[in-house]
Every structure is written in C-alpha cells, then in structure tokens.
Amino acid sequence: MGTDLVLSDFEPTVRFKDTLAVSPDGRFFAYVDDALGQFNLAVRPMSGGGPRYLTSYSGSTARAVSWHPDGRSLLHIADTGGNEAYQLYLVDVETGVRTALTDAPGSAFHPAIGDPFSPDGKLLAYAGNDRNPADQDVLVRDLVSGEVRRVFDRGGRVYAGHWSPDGTRLTVTEWRGATTDRVVHVVHVDDGRIERLTPEDTAATFQIGPWLPGGDGVLVLTDLGRDLAGLAVLDVATRELTWIDQPVWDVEEVALSRDGSTLAWLVNVDGASQLKVRDLATGRDRPVPALPPGHAAQLRLTADGRRVVVRMSTPTVPWNVLSVDLDSGEQAWLTDARPAVDASVFVEPVLVRYPARDGTTVPAYLYRPPSPGDEVPVVVAIHGGPPTQERPTYSNDGLFQYLASRGVAVLAPNIRGSSGYGLAYQRAVHRDWGGIDLSDLDDAARYLKDQPWVGRLGLLGRSYGGFAVLSCVSRLPEHDWAAAVAWCAPSNLVTFTRSQPPTWRTQVAIMVGDPDTDTEFLTGRSPFTHADRIRAPLFLIQGANDPRVPRPESDQIVARLRGRGIGVRYDIYPDEGHVFGRSENQHRAHADAAEFLLKHLKKC
Known part of the structure; x- marks a missing residue:
C-alpha cells in the first residue's frame, strides 16, 4: 500500500502560522502562510478569492497579526533566522509599506494578547525585555507622537492583555513561577495606577479575555478551585468570579464581538474542539453546528457577531481557515491548503x-x-x-x-x-x-x-x-x-x-x-x-x-x-x-x- 508515494504527496500546499485577524468591517481576514517559501503576511476577502501578500520575507518569519481599528494597517512581529528576537512592524494594507516600531535586535517584543490597539487606534500595547533581558515589561506606544511609556515594570514575565472599551485601562497577565500560576492586573493608562484583580493567596491559571461591553468585568479562563479551566467573568470592582461555563473539559479560547452582542468559546473535549456561542442580549446559548472533528484555534468573531472564523485541522484535512455563519449555520473553508494525495489513502x-x-x-x-x-x-x-x-x-x-x-x-x-x-x-x-x-x-x-x-x-x-x-x-x-x-x-x-x-x-x-x-x-x-x-x-x-x-x-x-x-x-x-x-x-x-x-x- 502506498509504496510509490513520497512524503511531498502528503504535505499541504501551504502551511499556516498560528495567527489570524479579521478586519474591522468583516470583509477581509489576515493570516500568515509559507506559500512564498517563508512565512509571510497575507490578506484575503471573506467572500472568496486568492491571497495578497503584504510582506516578502526570505530570512524572517512573520507572526502575531492584528488589524488596526481603522482597517488601513496591520501589526505583526518578525524575527531573523529563527532567533526569536521579535520586532514590531506596521504594514499599510494598500501599499505594503512596512514601518518598524521597534529596533532592538537583542530584545524581543510581543503584542498584547488581545487586540493590541486601543479602541480609538491611538495607542499600542505590547511587552518587551529591552530594559532588562531577564524582565519583560508592558509598554504603551503613542502611534501619533511615537512616545513610549513603560506602564508595568515590576520585573518578571508579563504580557499586555486587553484594552477596556473606553481605552483608559489595560489588563496585564503576570506569569508567576510555574506557567500554571498567572495573575491578572489592571493598569490605569493615564495615571499609571496598577490594581491586582486575582486573589493574593491562591495559585491558579488566569487566561485573560476581553472586557465586557460596560467595562465592569473581564472574561477569564481559569482553573481557580477546579482541576480544569472554566469560563468566568471577573468583576473589576468586587473581584468576584461569576461562572459562565464549567464543563468537564478545558475551556481554551474565548472571543467577544466588537459590538458586544455575541460571546463565543471553544471547549477541548478529549482533544477535539467544541464551539459554544451565547447571545449576550438574551443571555441564551445559540444553536451552532458541530465543527469538523478536529482542532480549532485562533477563535475570532466578526464585529457584528454574525460569523465565527477559526484556524481548523482534522486528521485528514491540513490547517486551513474556516468560517461559520451563526445565522444560517453554514460552514465554509476560506483557504484551500491540501495535499496532492487522494484522501482515500488516509x-x-x-x-x-x-x-x-x-x-x-x-x-x-x-x-x-x-x-x-x-x-x-x-x-x-x-x-x-x-x-x-x-x-x-x-x-x-x-x-x-x-x-x-x-x-x-x-x-x-x-x-x-x-x-x-x-x-x-x-x-x-x-x-x-x-x-x-x-x-x-x-x-x-x-x-x-x-x-x-x-x-x-x-x-x-x-x-x-x-x-x-x-x-x-x-x-x-x-x-x-x-x-x-x-x-x-x-x-x-x-x-x-x-x-x-x-x-x-x-x-x-x-x-x-x-x-x-x-x-x-x-x-x-x-x-x-x-x-x-x-x-x-x-x-x-x-x-x-x-x-x-x-x-x-x-x-x-x-x-x-x-x-x-x-x-x-x-x-x-x-x-x-x-x-x-x-x-x-x-x-x-x-x-x-x-x-x-x-x-x-x-x-x-
């Protein structure tokens, strides 16, 4: 069986990096693939059509793509030769002109875990170890003046999280000790005040998600008091935790539509991904079609909450981008990476x-x-x-x-x-x-x-x-x-x-x-x-x-x-x-x- 086949017959036509972004108007998505021989940034229309590449790296690798709120530029990071000394770049979507935002080859920078841009698009949040190689601070850059402020520099390994809806606060996650012990802070960007949201005396994992539309709570994935991660809201005033979902498996990703209408999350059921969606206006879960039996990642929602977009792979389908229309239930593959071999041999x-x-x-x-x-x-x-x-x-x-x-x-x-x-x-x-x-x-x-x-x-x-x-x-x-x-x-x-x-x-x-x-x-x-x-x-x-x-x-x-x-x-x-x-x-x-x-x- 298959003795005349070679590995290249099984390899997908392109590979995708683990990053995905949807444009603010929901018409395009951005991602990174290696169709040019190295991982480069590309944009495609949601309605179908081929890619348009915005970078042409040959010795660098593009990663971590985010769309600016005005839709006219994209943020990404890139290193050189696999050295992981990531620098930040803005790329104009129309012209492909690239602007370096950092230039510290001995340091590494990471954009915020959520949307790195403040809601008005004026500020950029990221982490970097340029002050001290052993400490990763959180920095905020004014994209108009170029001024950079270090808003969290207490030492250790920290990452910027998500901007509050009004753009005045920024969540920060601090990795303390083991990777299973993470603390959540809120930074008041204007005056520099820092508040800790998570308990002082308990070690638990807190993976931070978006703020609720009113700015009074933060979505978190946490195993606090549990052996598995559930989905909850952390009240920023009372520090109280209110559970949304406590399945017998890990909740591993959460997304909130920009208009605040729709909440989506992924549950890891024995390795396979299950999609759940809730209408926040009614508080009721929406019926959604089952995803293909495989692994979904980089969960995204369009701004109006009508469509879910993920990277998806199954044992017989390479990584691609999948769209789910939440109104019709229709699923569509937006990319077509595939092997040359017939699927009958799988x-x-x-x-x-x-x-x-x-x-x-x-x-x-x-x-x-x-x-x-x-x-x-x-x-x-x-x-x-x-x-x-x-x-x-x-x-x-x-x-x-x-x-x-x-x-x-x-x-x-x-x-x-x-x-x-x-x-x-x-x-x-x-x-x-x-x-x-x-x-x-x-x-x-x-x-x-x-x-x-x-x-x-x-x-x-x-x-x-x-x-x-x-x-x-x-x-x-x-x-x-x-x-x-x-x-x-x-x-x-x-x-x-x-x-x-x-x-x-x-x-x-x-x-x-x-x-x-x-x-x-x-x-x-x-x-x-x-x-x-x-x-x-x-x-x-x-x-x-x-x-x-x-x-x-x-x-x-x-x-x-x-x-x-x-x-x-x-x-x-x-x-x-x-x-x-x-x-x-x-x-x-x-x-x-x-x-x-x-x-x-x-x-x-």
Missing part, C-alpha cells in the same frame, strides 16, 4: 487509552494502517511542551499519514505533563522530567508489545518530545528501539536550564529544575549521562540559531556517541531556530526523518 486515528503502572490511563491517538495478517512497525511520536497536547489534526504536516501509507503505525500519546486533562495531570511532570513521563512511555512500549499485530518500535519527538526520545533510547534500551529521531532535543538538563532565555529562567527552574541547586538530580535525569547505553540508530536534527534548545544540546551527545564509535546522523540547519521557518528546510527535515524511520523499521 487512515482515521483511533483514540485509545493504555494502562500506566500506577492505575492511570494514558490517552493516545493511534494511526494504524490496514495490516492483513502482517506485523506492523510502530513509531511512538511524542509531542513537545510538555504542556501541549496531541490532538486529532493533520499532524506534522502529514508525516503520520505518510508513515501509515507505508505500512508503519503511529502511536501519539498524551503522557503525564500534557495539557487538556486537568491541572494535576499537567503538573505531574514539574521537576520530574524523565520521571513519571518516562514511566508512561515505558508503559506505552509494553502496551504495544502486548498487541499481537505490533512489530518493531521506533521513536520520534521534537523539543521536549526530543528529550523524551533521548531518554527512551538511553534509559529504556531494553525495548530494542529500531530507530529514533530527535529534533531540537535537550540532552543535558544542567546545560539546558542554564541556557534558557532570561525571561524564561524562573519558569524553567520550577518546571524542570534549578541548575545550581538541583545539579545532581538534573544530571541523573539527563540522556547525556546515560548515553553509553544507547544502541538504537539515532538521527538528530538541530536549528543552529535555536534560542530555546541551543545547538550544544545536540553537539554534546553526538560527540559522546561518536567518541565511542557509535554512528549517529546529525543534521544542522544554519538558517533555522527552534521552529523551522523555511519551507524547503521543513520538507527536507520531515522527509529525511521519515526515510530514516522507514529504513530501520521496515529494513528496506
């Missing part, structure tokens, strides 16, 4: 749950090809993060579907540390990298070996997933892994934690460990320490400019293995960082990884 993943040794059941998506009486090799694919989640999407740009077409199954587990299954499940891996997570992967291998149809086992992972791959081959060699691919993988937790960007170090110390006080523990959990036990064929992929997992993480374990005379393939991409931007590089890395796995798993 397999639908099955959500399985395998037992862990402590009684927990671990969810995983299994992509199993038809196997009439034959043993099937299986790749255990481990997601990054760790607080992310394997979901029913066209994963890894079709790589899973390609492997299945070549007779190789993929098991993509959500081991402890994954998001989507509650706070306790996610926090289980804090300061325990290579502990409970590795135990879950050990149990995944044992589960697979108990299946009569399973043959050789391989491994694939990127970032934290790459660390997990290296941990498996170095600390669980008894599973006789047939092949392993690790992409941008931490190998030494001491050097890895010491190398983190300054604004991340507090969170990394809590989530992974402190390299100064936990040296012995981190050394013991490092794949580098156990490298002498590696006997599986190994392929490492590394971006030379990666600021999150710097190149020495791969260099040192490769040197250790080659010093023992152990062959290891090592590909370095000189013009890439942690997330590859250039289309040709992404294709080459995926294709080489796939062929490496196929060669060793199928002995062909």
Whole structure:
C-alpha cells in the first residue's frame, strides 16, 4: 500500500502560522502562510478569492497579526533566522509599506494578547525585555507622537492583555513561577495606577479575555478551585468570579464581538474542539453546528457577531481557515491548503487509552494502517511542551499519514505533563522530567508489545518530545528501539536550564529544575549521562540559531556517541531556530526523518 508515494504527496500546499485577524468591517481576514517559501503576511476577502501578500520575507518569519481599528494597517512581529528576537512592524494594507516600531535586535517584543490597539487606534500595547533581558515589561506606544511609556515594570514575565472599551485601562497577565500560576492586573493608562484583580493567596491559571461591553468585568479562563479551566467573568470592582461555563473539559479560547452582542468559546473535549456561542442580549446559548472533528484555534468573531472564523485541522484535512455563519449555520473553508494525495489513502486515528503502572490511563491517538495478517512497525511520536497536547489534526504536516501509507503505525500519546486533562495531570511532570513521563512511555512500549499485530518500535519527538526520545533510547534500551529521531532535543538538563532565555529562567527552574541547586538530580535525569547505553540508530536534527534548545544540546551527545564509535546522523540547519521557518528546510527535515524511520523499521 502506498509504496510509490513520497512524503511531498502528503504535505499541504501551504502551511499556516498560528495567527489570524479579521478586519474591522468583516470583509477581509489576515493570516500568515509559507506559500512564498517563508512565512509571510497575507490578506484575503471573506467572500472568496486568492491571497495578497503584504510582506516578502526570505530570512524572517512573520507572526502575531492584528488589524488596526481603522482597517488601513496591520501589526505583526518578525524575527531573523529563527532567533526569536521579535520586532514590531506596521504594514499599510494598500501599499505594503512596512514601518518598524521597534529596533532592538537583542530584545524581543510581543503584542498584547488581545487586540493590541486601543479602541480609538491611538495607542499600542505590547511587552518587551529591552530594559532588562531577564524582565519583560508592558509598554504603551503613542502611534501619533511615537512616545513610549513603560506602564508595568515590576520585573518578571508579563504580557499586555486587553484594552477596556473606553481605552483608559489595560489588563496585564503576570506569569508567576510555574506557567500554571498567572495573575491578572489592571493598569490605569493615564495615571499609571496598577490594581491586582486575582486573589493574593491562591495559585491558579488566569487566561485573560476581553472586557465586557460596560467595562465592569473581564472574561477569564481559569482553573481557580477546579482541576480544569472554566469560563468566568471577573468583576473589576468586587473581584468576584461569576461562572459562565464549567464543563468537564478545558475551556481554551474565548472571543467577544466588537459590538458586544455575541460571546463565543471553544471547549477541548478529549482533544477535539467544541464551539459554544451565547447571545449576550438574551443571555441564551445559540444553536451552532458541530465543527469538523478536529482542532480549532485562533477563535475570532466578526464585529457584528454574525460569523465565527477559526484556524481548523482534522486528521485528514491540513490547517486551513474556516468560517461559520451563526445565522444560517453554514460552514465554509476560506483557504484551500491540501495535499496532492487522494484522501482515500488516509487512515482515521483511533483514540485509545493504555494502562500506566500506577492505575492511570494514558490517552493516545493511534494511526494504524490496514495490516492483513502482517506485523506492523510502530513509531511512538511524542509531542513537545510538555504542556501541549496531541490532538486529532493533520499532524506534522502529514508525516503520520505518510508513515501509515507505508505500512508503519503511529502511536501519539498524551503522557503525564500534557495539557487538556486537568491541572494535576499537567503538573505531574514539574521537576520530574524523565520521571513519571518516562514511566508512561515505558508503559506505552509494553502496551504495544502486548498487541499481537505490533512489530518493531521506533521513536520520534521534537523539543521536549526530543528529550523524551533521548531518554527512551538511553534509559529504556531494553525495548530494542529500531530507530529514533530527535529534533531540537535537550540532552543535558544542567546545560539546558542554564541556557534558557532570561525571561524564561524562573519558569524553567520550577518546571524542570534549578541548575545550581538541583545539579545532581538534573544530571541523573539527563540522556547525556546515560548515553553509553544507547544502541538504537539515532538521527538528530538541530536549528543552529535555536534560542530555546541551543545547538550544544545536540553537539554534546553526538560527540559522546561518536567518541565511542557509535554512528549517529546529525543534521544542522544554519538558517533555522527552534521552529523551522523555511519551507524547503521543513520538507527536507520531515522527509529525511521519515526515510530514516522507514529504513530501520521496515529494513528496506
């Protein structure tokens, strides 16, 4: 089955970045794709038609797009060569003329989480670490005079949130300690006063959403008093929390129409996205059609609240932009990224749950090809993060579907540390990298070996997933892994934690460990320490400019293995960082990884 197919047959015609903006008049949407060979900013009409590109980057990556309230310009950020030193730019929608708003190559800037522009369009809110590399402040720029004020500079890692309807206040989210402890403040922009809205004595996640139309409350996604995130209103005067939705799954995104009429939110139901909509005039939920069974993100509403726009992917449909008409219920794909291969070759993943040794059941998506009486090799694919989640999407740009077409199954587990299954499940891996997570992967291998149809086992992972791959081959060699691919993988937790960007170090110390006080523990959990036990064929992929997992993480374990005379393939991409931007590089890395796995798993 599928032996004449190659990976490029499965790759989508374009890839999309995780950003989306709808014009104030609802006639256009802006996004970022790599049709030009690198990620660039494009605009399309909602009514249909092709893209018009407003940037032409070849060495930079555009991200985080927002529309100015007057509809005439777009804000975005871009870095160079994957270095993540993001700078802010305004682009004229008609002429494509770009204006740099920041110019500090050693610093990184991030636009506000909500609409970064004040309602009157005169002010721009963003965060940056230009004052001190270890501190991320909130800044407000006057777009007329160019004056920049630092409105929140208490240290730590903070982000601008949402402007109040009258433009006098700005919410700010402060990441304190672990990523699951976030505090909400309100800054009075005129006089600089700062008020804390969330409780002083309770650690909880507060993901801030828009203000209510009257300016008396802020929408938040929070797990306060819960193990899962619900949707609530936080009263800015009384600090009281009023729940809107408390499902048995996480609420993960919320949007409010500019006219204040319509509220929409997404619920993560076992990895699949469920859309909910409420008419704020009546207080009643509106009937909405079910989304395609997959993952929706970047939830947006048109200004009049009549249409929802999201990025959407399913296991057989690559990421595209989807529109939902809330009056008619009609759904329409606004973009058409697709693979060349006929969809008849695709397999639908099955959500399985395998037992862990402590009684927990671990969810995983299994992509199993038809196997009439034959043993099937299986790749255990481990997601990054760790607080992310394997979901029913066209994963890894079709790589899973390609492997299945070549007779190789993929098991993509959500081991402890994954998001989507509650706070306790996610926090289980804090300061325990290579502990409970590795135990879950050990149990995944044992589960697979108990299946009569399973043959050789391989491994694939990127970032934290790459660390997990290296941990498996170095600390669980008894599973006789047939092949392993690790992409941008931490190998030494001491050097890895010491190398983190300054604004991340507090969170990394809590989530992974402190390299100064936990040296012995981190050394013991490092794949580098156990490298002498590696006997599986190994392929490492590394971006030379990666600021999150710097190149020495791969260099040192490769040197250790080659010093023992152990062959290891090592590909370095000189013009890439942690997330590859250039289309040709992404294709080459995926294709080489796939062929490496196929060669060793199928002995062909």
